[in-house]
Amino acid sequence: MDITNLTYLFYGYSAAWIIITAFVFLLVSRGRRIDGELARLKSLVADKERR
């Protein structure tokens, strides 16, 4: 088995998984930000309505 081929095969799969993992992290961090913002706005609206 050609070792140069294996090196590039490793680069290829690593790059693919890095892109997918980065995308998942982006999705999770955005989800947390949205959940936090939603909870904050809901409590603000509830506070204003009570007054």
Added chain:
Amino acid sequence: MREKAIYILAILAALVMIPNLKTVFMGLPDEAMQGAIYRIIFIHVPAAINAQIFFTVSLVTSILFLVKKNFLWDSISVSCIEVGTMLVLVNLVTGSIWGRNQWGIWWAWDLRMTSQLMCFLLYLGYLLVRPAIAEPTQRASISAFVAIFAYADIPLVLMAIRLPNVRTQHPGPVLETGTMAPEFRAPFGLGVLAVFLICTALILIRQHQETAQREIDSLRRELHSI
């Protein structure tokens, strides 16, 4: 319900992908001309096929939004485009690495690669422009038009290696011409399925976020009006 579907999709994807990766790396022989590097095909092409599936879904849902004005279609469209763009990036990067090994160059400005790069840039443009429009209905309508316009590149990507008299560095369609060895076909198909399952789970997560974002927008408007 949605959470359950996401978990089921993720488990199914793992069940398909893990044994398939074992087959790809430990079961299949090296290819006669390319050696071990040909195994990139099991991520490079499934990424492209799934991107085209999701872009087609986004085209249909964009048209449905323009006809019915239901925000559900808009949220599906943007989710498919985001995941599809990520897949096109995977396709471009893995293709470039494969090309460097086999052709000795990272990139060639031939029709297939250039049209795929255009596809990436068009949908990236969609994702960058979308948040700049504040009003939700206007944002969804303009996004739908941009998504329909961007899809015009997809037939060009598909036809780039099928057109006569077009010189391309990229090889022809190995599946349709039957040049793929029979023992490679099952792992290839399972690779397409695994990427589809993972990405459908990601689309469901992204679509839920889009719905929550719209709720945030309406709460902000409500706060201003109180």
